Amino acid sequence: MSDSRKIAIDVRGAVKRYGDFTALNTVSLSIYDNEFFTLLGPSGCGKTTLLRMIAGFEEVTEGAIFLFGDEIADLPPNKRPVNTVFQNYALFPQMTVLDNVAFGLEMRGQSRPESRRAAGEMLELVQLSDFASRRPAQLSGGQQQRVALARALAPKPKVLLLDEPLSALDLKLRKAMQMELKHLQRETGITFIFVTHDQEEALTMSDRIAVMSAGALQQLGAARDIYERPHNMFVADFIGETNLLEVTVREVRDGRAICSLGGGHILSGKSDQEVRIGARVHISVRPERLFMSDAPTDAEGLRGRVRENIFAGTDITTLVDLDEGPNLVVRTSNSDRGNKRIFEPGSAVYVNMEQEAARLLMD
Amino acid sequence: MAGGTASSGGTAADTYKNARPWLLLPAWAFLGVFVLAPVFMMLVYSFLTKEFRGGVIWEFSTAAYDQFFFNRGLFGDEPPTIEWTYIAIFWRSIWQAATATLMALLIGFPTAYFIATRPEKLRPMWVFLITIPYWVNLLIRTVSMKFMLRDNGPINDFLVGTGLINEPITIINTNFAVQLGLFYSYLPFMVLPIYASVERYNFSLSEAAADLYASKWVTLRRILLPAVKPGVVAGCILVFVPSLGSFLAPDLLGGAKNFMIGSLIEEQFKGNAGNWPFGAAASMVLLTMVLILLLIFARQQARAQKGTG
Numbered sequence: 073m074s075d076s077r078k079i080a081i082d083v084r085g086a087v088k089r090y091g092d093f094t095a096l097n098t099v100s101l102s103i104y105d106n107e108f109f110t111l112l113g114p115s116g117c118g119k120t121t122l123l124r125m126i127a128g129f130e131e132v133t134e135g136a137i138f139l140f141g142d143e144i145a146d147l148p149p150n151k152r153p154v155n156t157v158f159q160n161y162a163l164f165p166q167m168t169v170l171d172n173v174a175f176g177l178e179m180r181g182q183s184r185p186e187s188r189r190a191a192g193e194m195l196e197l198v199q200l201s202d203f204a205s206r207r208p209a210q211l212s213g214g215q216q217q218r219v220a221l222a223r224a225l226a227p228k229p230k231v232l233l234l235d236e237p238l239s240a241l242d243l244k245l246r247k248a249m250q251m252e253l254k255h256l257q258r259e260t261g262i263t264f265i266f267v268t269h270d271q272e273e274a275l276t277m278s279d280r281i282a283v284m285s286a287g288a289l290q291q292l293g294a295a296r297d298i299y300e301r302p303h304n305m306f307v308a309d310f311i312g313e314t315n316l317l318e319v320t321v322r323e324v325r326d327g328r329a330i331c332s333l334g335g336g337h338i339l340s341g342k343s344d345q346e347v348r349i350g351a352r353v354h355i356s357v358r359p360e361r362l363f364m365s366d367a368p369t370d371a372e373g374l375r376g377r378v379r380e381n382i383f384a385g386t387d388i389t390t391l392v393d394l395d396e397g398p399n400l401v402v403r404t405s406n407s408d409r410g411n412k413r414i415f416e417p418g419s420a421v422y423v424n425m426e427q428e429a430a431r432l433l434m435d
Numbered sequence: 436m437a438g439g440t441a442s443s444g445g446t447a448a449d450t451y452k453n454a455r456p457w458l459l460l461p462a463w464a465f466l467g468v469f470v471l472a473p474v475f476m477m478l479v480y481s482f483l484t485k486e487f488r489g490g491v492i493w494e495f496s497t498a499a500y501d502q503f504f505f506n507r508g509l510f511g512d513e514p515p516t517i518e519w520t521y522i523a524i525f526w527r528s529i530w531q532a533a534t535a536t537l538m539a540l541l542i543g544f545p546t547a548y549f550i551a552t553r554p555e556k557l558r559p560m561w562v563f564l565i566t567i568p569y570w571v572n573l574l575i576r577t578v579s580m581k582f583m584l585r586d587n588g589p590i591n592d593f594l595v596g597t598g599l600i601n602e603p604i605t606i607i608n609t610n611f612a613v614q615l616g617l618f619y620s621y622l623p624f625m626v627l628p629i630y631a632s633v634e635r636y637n638f639s640l641s642e643a644a645a646d647l648y649a650s651k652w653v654t655l656r657r658i659l660l661p662a663v664k665p666g667v668v669a670g671c672i673l674v675f676v677p678s679l680g681s682f683l684a685p686d687l688l689g690g691a692k693n694f695m696i697g698s699l700i701e702e703q704f705k706g707n708a709g710n711w712p713f714g715a716a717a718s719m720v721l722l723t724m725v726l727i728l729l730l731i732f733a734r735q736q737a738r739a740q741k742g743t744g
Contacts, residue, residue, distance in 0.1 A: 129642055149645040162643035166661045176647035227647065 078105040080263040085135035097287040112274040113284035154223035156233040163208035168203040176227040194222040308356040343432035354433045359403035361429030364421045373422035477537025481715035499716035528696040533679035535617035539683035543625035551633035608690035616684030
């Protein structure tokens with residue numbers, strides 16, 4: 073991700089206030105051209121507000137938004153070369169599918185036959201040519217979703233905004249649409265800004281993810297980066313599943329913090345930030361980066377007892393009650409069964425972590 | 436359009452939809468005694484012979500309709516020509532009611548839109564405010580309107596006092612005064628149905644239109660108006676139909692020149708000078724006309740619905 077790439081959307085110090093309530097607190101981020109970018113966070117985190125500010129539906133209280141270098145914060149939505157796929161699709165009920173898709177082209181001044189021809193091509197792209205003369209109400213949810221997508225893509229926007237577009241679909245359809253969206257983005261080369269609260273969806277689809285919480289940007293990075301190197305407790309907890317252990321920093325050696333857990337246990341974790349000796353911090357480690365053994369493999373093994381094994385298709389989740397400290401979740405992939413052992417409930421085990429996987433989190 | 440959702444059956448609503456037709460029995464009984472029977476009586480009366488001191492003689496006659504549509508000279512012995520007097524009154528009534536409906540639409544639509552876009556908690560208060568004037572009897576409201584509009588009434592006093600005009604403008608006893616009166620009488624019937632349909636409107640459709648480069652005007656014309664059309668049409672019917680047969684506003688505000696069909700009918704049944712069969716015949720003509728208008732409208736709605744699927 074080199075910085076020489078063209079920036080499609082540049083948000084600089086954007087603030088959104090409703091009376092006393094601050095929905096978005098000084099967010100700055102750059103979204104590259106031709107990127108699948110995701111705004112991820114729980115409901116009320118400000119992700120949709122930011123998207124609506126880019127679309128022009130919400131005024132910017134403070135700060136600026138640039139689209140390929142042009143300030144757009146003062147332009148009304150119909151003057152911005154960006155299009156939106158709405159959460160509830162917002163298809164025009166009294167128009168046919170074809171007229172829905174042609175609407176944006178017509179508004180941009182194309183003749184009726186010309187815009188209808190181009191709309192027909194868009195419908196082909198989303199495989200709905202046979203439904204061109206239907207009304208939206210006659211289509212299934214997944215089909216309506218694709219019409220909304222075709223309608224927003226038809227005017228060839230510089231940036232496509234997607235506001236939780238898959239949240240109304242059932243799981244199977246959602247998975248299929250995730251692939252289709254990713255595919256469409258590659259094919260059209262248009263920058264996609266995708267809003268979701270579903271971290272799995274974000275990890276699957278995005279080139280880069282901005283994790284948001286309480287109106288502020290928490291972390292910005294590639295999917296893998298965010299998963300493996302969360303900056304703070306919120307990100308570690310929100311993205312995927314994690315084990316958090318509260319520890320005290322004893323000493324720092326070679327970029328690793330040596331910390332003590334209760335009962336004299338020593339744990340170490342990597343940190344990108346400056347660590348203070350004596351600070352109470354958390355060590356975060358993903359369940360799949362833990363493994364169990366009946367004897368300690370190194371000094372950091374934690375002793376406990378297996379409470380329960382939960383079979384979930386591709387993997388087995390084991391809950392372990394530690395003798396000292398909290399309970400841990402250990403996930404063993406079925407394909408890993410050769411190297412990693414599963415213990416019966418009630419067995420005494422040691423839980424070990426992969427050295428690189430333990431991350432130190434300050435807050 | 437409101438409809439168009441494809442229900443696959445088996446819902447609770449479906450189960451309840453066709454049950455318990457007897458729930459309508461009281462309504463049918465009421466309608467039968469107080470609406471259908473009187474209308475039928477009017478129909479019968481319109482074909483009877485008039486009694487000079489009011490009332491009817493039970494003898495079949497088409498004289499009432501003949502009087503309404505044909506002119507046979509002063510002594511009734513000339514070849515019939517079309518009688519324009521009553522047709523003109525009818526035409527004026529339609530014109531007055533249509534103008535009042537248009538005024539109510541132009542003022543009612545923005546009002547309804549305003550209320551429907553207030554925060555949800557405040558909307559009932561706004562609706563309540565709209566209805567407050569209608570707690571006062573219609574007669575009293577119309578009479579006070581007459582005072583307001585007089586040549587030396589408050590409106591003219593104000594306009595002359597501020598120097599905007601030199602002499603009072605005559606408003607009272609004009610067509611315009613009647614239109615104002617009708618408009619004022621029935622405005623809430625325009626506001627409320629439009630409010631109800633705008634409130635149900637999905638405003639993300641307007642956002643989607645703006646997102647797709649539509650101006651505010653195009654969004655109103657091509658997206659909002661088609662969606663709230665049922666409310667607009669209902670409002671127009673609810674204002675137009677009672678305006679058409681109204682007699683209070685024309686009587687009090689219009690004077691003798693601006694007679695409407697309602698007044699014509701009213702006169703036939705008042706005091707001793709009336710002509711009951713003629714009043715009944717005029718009522719039947721009015722009723723027929725309204726029914727034809729409603730049928731045309733229902734036809735169009737059905738066609739539009741079919742188009743929506």
